[in-house]
Amino acid sequence: MKDLIVKELAKHVNLDKQIILNSIEIPPSSELGDFSFPCFALSKELKKNPMEISKELANKIKSGEFEKVEAKGPYVNFFLNKKDLAEKTLKSILKEKAKYGSSKSGKGKKVMIEFSQANTHKAFHVGHIRGTSLGESIARLMEFNSTKVIRANYQGDTGMHVAKWLWCYKKYHSNEKLKEDESWIASIYVEASRKLAENPLLQDEVNVINQQLELGKDKPLMKLWKESRSYCLKAFENIYSELNTHFDKYYFEREFEILGKEIALDLVTKGIAKISDDATIMNLEEDGLSVWVLLRKDGTVLYSSKDLALAEKKFKDFKLDQSINIVADEQNLHFKQLFRTLELKGFKDVKKCKHIPFGLVRLPTGKMSSRTGENILYSSFLDELKEFVKIEITKREKLKEKELEQRALAIAISSLKYSMLKQSSNNIIIFNKEEALDLNGNTGPYLLYSYARAKNILKKAKYKSSSKLNIKSLSAKEKELIIKMQQFPEVVNHAHTNLSPNLIANYSFELAQLFNEFYQSEQVIGSENESVKLVIVDSFAQVLKNALNLLGIETLERM
Numbered sequence: 001m002k003d004l005i006v007k008e009l010a011k012h013v014n015l016d017k018q019i020i021l022n023s024i025e026i027p028p029s030s031e032l033g034d035f036s037f038p039c040f041a042l043s044k045e046l047k048k049n050p051m052e053i054s055k056e057l058a059n060k061i062k063s064g065e066f067e068k069v070e071a072k073g074p075y076v077n078f079f080l081n082k083k084d085l086a087e088k089t090l091k092s093i094l095k096e097k098a099k100y101g102s103s104k105s106g107k108g109k110k111v112m113i114e115f116s117q118a119n120t121h122k123a124f125h126v127g128h129i130r131g132t133s134l135g136e137s138i139a140r141l142m143e144f145n146s147t148k149v150i151r152a153n154y155q156g157d158t159g160m161h162v163a164k165w166l167w168c169y170k171k172y173h174s175n176e177k178l179k180e181d182e183s184w185i186a187s188i189y190v191e192a193s194r195k196l197a198e199n200p201l202l203q204d205e206v207n208v209i210n211q212q213l214e215l216g217k218d219k220p221l222m223k224l225w226k227e228s229r230s231y232c233l234k235a236f237e238n239i240y241s242e243l244n245t246h247f248d249k250y251y252f253e254r255e256f257e258i259l260g261k262e263i264a265l266d267l268v269t270k271g272i273a274k275i276s277d278d279a280t281i282m283n284l285e286e287d288g289l290s291v292w293v294l295l296r297k298d299g300t301v302l303y304s305s306k307d308l309a310l311a312e313k314k315f316k317d318f319k320l321d322q323s324i325n326i327v328a329d330e331q332n333l334h335f336k337q338l339f340r341t342l343e344l345k346g347f348k349d350v351k352k353c354k355h356i357p358f359g360l361v362r363l364p365t366g367k368m369s370s371r372t373g374e375n376i377l378y379s380s381f382l383d384e385l386k387e388f389v390k391i392e393i394t395k396r397e398k399l400k401e402k403e404l405e406q407r408a409l410a411i412a413i414s415s416l417k418y419s420m421l422k423q424s425s426n427n428i429i430i431f432n433k434e435e436a437l438d439l440n441g442n443t444g445p446y447l448l449y450s451y452a453r454a455k456n457i458l459k460k461a462k463y464k465s466s467s468k469l470n471i472k473s474l475s476a477k478e479k480e481l482i483i484k485m486q487q488f489p490e491v492v493n494h495a496h497t498n499l500s501p502n503l504i505a506n507y508s509f510e511l512a513q514l515f516n517e518f519y520q521s522e523q524v525i526g527s528e529n530e531s532v533k534l535v536i537v538d539s540f541a542q543v544l545k546n547a548l549n550l551l552g553i554e555t556l557e558r559m
Contacts, residue, residue, distance in 0.1 A: 001034070001065075001080060001486070002024055002035065002490070003021075004063070004065055005024055005035055006020045006021050006024070008061050008063055009037060009057070009061075009076075011060075012061070013042055013057070015042070019041070020037070023037060023041065024036070024037055025037075026490070027075075027077065030483070032072060032075075032077050033070070033072075033077030033078050033079045034078060034483060035077075035080075036072075036077045036078065037075065037076045038074055039051075039054045039074050039075070040074060050073075050074030051071070051073055051074050053074075054071040054072070054073070054074055054076045055071040057069075057071070057076045058071040058076050058077075061076075065080065065084065066078055066079060066081060067079040067080065067081050067082065080483075082474060082479045082482075083471055083474065085482065086471055086474055087469060087471055088486075089482050089539075090469055090482065090535055090536065090539050093485065093539040093542055093543060094469075094538070094539065097542055098542075098545075098546060100489070100542065100543065100546055101144070101489045101491075101492045101543070101546055101547075102145065102146070102492070103144075103145045103146065103493065103496075104145070104146045105146065105493070106142055106145040106147030106496070107146040107147070109147045109148065109321045109322070110148045110319070110320055111147055111149055111150070111320065111321060111322045111324060112149075112151075112152050112314055112318060112320050112322070112323045112324065113135055113139050113142075113150070113152065113324045113326065114135075114152040114153070114154055114314075114323070114324065115131055115132060115134065115135020115136070115138075115139075115152075115153070115325075116128065116135060116153050116245075116247075117131070117156070117327065118155060118236055119155065119156035119157075119161055119162075120155060120156065120157045120162065120228075120229050120233065120236075121161060121162050121165035121166075121185060121189055121229070121232060122161060122165075122186060122189050123185075123189070123377050124182065124235065124236060124239055124377070124378045124379075125377055125378055126361055126378060126381055126416070127328075127360060127361040129243065129378065129416050129417070129420055130358055130361050131326055131328065131358060132240070132243055133243065133245075133416075133420045133421055133551075133552060134326055134356075134358055134421065135245075135326045136151075136243070136245040136552045137421055137501035137504070137550060137551050137552055138324070138326070138499050138501060140549065140550050140551075141492070141495055141496045141499070141501065141504070142496065144496070144550060145493075145496045150248045150249055150320075151245070151246065151247045151248045151249070152249045152250070153247040153250050153251070154251040154253070155236075155250065155251070155252055157229050157232075157233075157252045157253055157254050158214070158225075158252075158253045158254045158257065159210070159253055159302075160206070161189065162213065162225065163206050163207075163209040163210035164189060164192040164193065164206055165185075165188050165189050165192060165228070166209050166213065166224060167192060167205055167209045168191055168192035168195065169224065169228070170209075170221075170224070172191070172195075173188065178224075178228055178231060180234065182378075183377055183379065183380060185232060185235075186377065207298065209221070210300055211300060213225060214257055214300050235379075239379070242382070242413060243413065243552070244413070244552050244553075244554060245552060249317075251310060251314075253303060256305075256306040256310055257301050257306065259309040259313075260294075260301045260305030260306040260307075261295065261299075261301050261305060263305055263312075263345075264280050264294035264301070264305045264308075265280070267280075267282070267294070267345065268280060272344050272345060273294060276291075278297040279293055279294075279295060279297050280294040280295035281293050282294060282304075282341050282344075284341070287340055289333065289336055289340055290333070290337075292304055292334075292341065294308075304334070307334075308342065308345070311323070311338070311347065311349075315349045315352075320349070322352050322353075322354060323349075323353050324354045324355075324356055324499075325353070325354070325355045325356070326356045327356075327357065327358075328358055329359055329426070330360070331357070335355035339353055356425065358425040358426070359427050359429065360428055361420070361428075361429045361431050362428060362429065362430050362431070364430060381433075382412055382416075385412035385415060386408040388437060389408040389412055389437070390404055390405075390408045393408065393559075407556060407558075407559075410448070410554055410556055411437075411444075411448060411556070411559070412437075413444075413553070413554075414443075414444030414445055414448050414553045414554075415443055415444045415445055416436065416444075417444060417552055417553055418436075418443060418444030418447065418505060418551065419431065419444070421501045421504075421505045421551050422442060422502055422505040422506065422509070423502055424500065425502070442509050444553060445559075446509070446512065447509065447512050447544065447548060448548075448555060448556050448559060449559050450516060450544065451541055451544050451545060451548070451555045451556070452557060452559040453519065454515065454537050454538075455541055455558075456558070457519075457524055457534070457537050458534065458538055458541070460525060461524070461525050461530070463534045463537075463538065465538060466535075469532070469535060470531075470532070471532055472529070472532075473529070477514070477517055477518040477521055478518065478522070478532075478533070478536060480517075480518075481511075481536060481540060482536065484507075484510065485511070485539055488507070488543050491504065491507045492504070492550070495550075501550065501551060504547050504550050505551060508544060508548060508551070511540070511543065511544055512544060515540045515544075518536075524537060
């Protein structure tokens with residue numbers, strides 16, 4: 001429909017069609033039309049007030065595709081022919097189904113999205129879900145628009161945090177058998193951080209472990225590292241499966257230690273980095289980015305040097321058009337330092353590197369921390385959510401344990417993922433589990449319930465999809481719902497362009513609200529226009545499913 005508006009406007013204004021297309025807006029209220037065109041850009045050229053221009057344009061545009069075209073201040077408002085719009089929209093959804101809303105805008109591009117990055121020997125907590133959910137959703141948005149996406153996960157399997165864990169286990173838990181238990185593994189790290197805070201002199205012992213870990217020659221230590229590392233990675237894979245995500249490429253800090261050190265020393269040789277107080281640093285103060293340490297005083301490698309090596313490795317491995325890092329905004333300075341250092345180093349692909357930051361997830365009591373243990377472990381919290389859901393389900397119907405478990409998991413995951421994606425990635429989230437599970441609120445379960453309600457109507461009606469569609473009349477609620485479905489491709493385009501899944505989440509909620517209003521006010525089965533109404537219900541279910549799929553949320557036929 002936007003193309004039609006562009007075609008009509010192009011007859012009367014001397015603007016590039018792409019500029020016209022980019023200027024078209026969706027009014028804040030349906031009373032102001034379905035689309036509007038602001039006339040400010042024409043004011044200088046025509047030497048007229050934008051309000052005069054809008055009146056002239058509104059009078060000139062004559063097309064049966066529009067119910068009316070009217071001027072409102074400096075805007076030309078377009079009211080679409082709802083019957084024609086409805087038929088075109090519903091037929092398009094019925095024809096395209098899972099592809100409805102997709103495009104070819106990213107065709108020919110290859111993008112690596114690096115996300116999740118959970119460190120071994122630490123807890124995978126609720127905060128990690130945000131980065132994982134955001135990365136998966138952005139990957140799906142890009143794929144929906146024909147981009148070749150490589151999902152990458154760069155995991156911290158070595159370094160000081162691992163040294164702390166190994167030190168604590170060897171010193172205080174050596175008689176205990178290693179456990180494939182996420183909470184137990186996380187507790188060792190928390191204990192290590194607490195003991196070091198109580199007695200900072202113990203850090204010297206940890207430093208020795210870190211040096212031995214980097215050298216890799218202490219066989220008992222390396223055996224302990226490999227076993228404990230494998231338990232952590234197994235736990236992560238189970239989590240990723242539950243979160244409906246996967247990775248095409250895994251990178252680990254361990255594999256970049258040697259190359260990272262070589263790069264740091266080469267930067268010194270070239271006079272780009274320097275030695276200061278025995279440490280190797282990048283002095284970026286002139287760029288307003290302070291000092292970036294590459295190697296510690298004892299020569300061990302920091303993740304700064306490893307990130308330099310990783311950046312080069314990515315482009316060498318995959319010849320990327322873009323590399324995106326989805327990392328918490330606490331690392332904003334780090335990525336500015338990384339990209340500036342790559343630039344100074346002469347890395348030709350630095351302009352293709354992008355950091356998408358996201359705000360932290362906090363508890364009502366404050367910030368979560370792996371060091372203090374003041375966090376919600378993913379596994380234990382998910383179990384808590386599932387148990388709550390199971391109780392609610394069994395109040396309504398009796399299910400076999402396997403089906404109950406599957407349904408409870410899907411609902412619990414939807415509550416987690418949607419709560420992380422419905423807000424702009426820049427916002428800090430105060431996670432509230434009661435709100436996240438509210439069936440009547442702006443939540444994942446509410447959307448799943450809306451989808452299941454639509455599928456239940458279709459099942460009761462023994463509906464079979466058909467390409468035949470004869471619309472004689474439409475109610476106000478039907479028009480609103482169809483117009484909302486017609487907007488889906490445009491919402492997808494905006495979300496893809498801005499890499500903002502929250503636009504899809506917000507749209508999903510608004511769409512579900514309109515459907516439920518329609519359901520409450522309209523009889524479907526047995527109504528005079530039952531066949532058309534069933535097509536509307538079917539189309540709604542398809543569009544909502546497409547939207548939820550972009551969020552990485554699986555739908556349920558029954559709640």
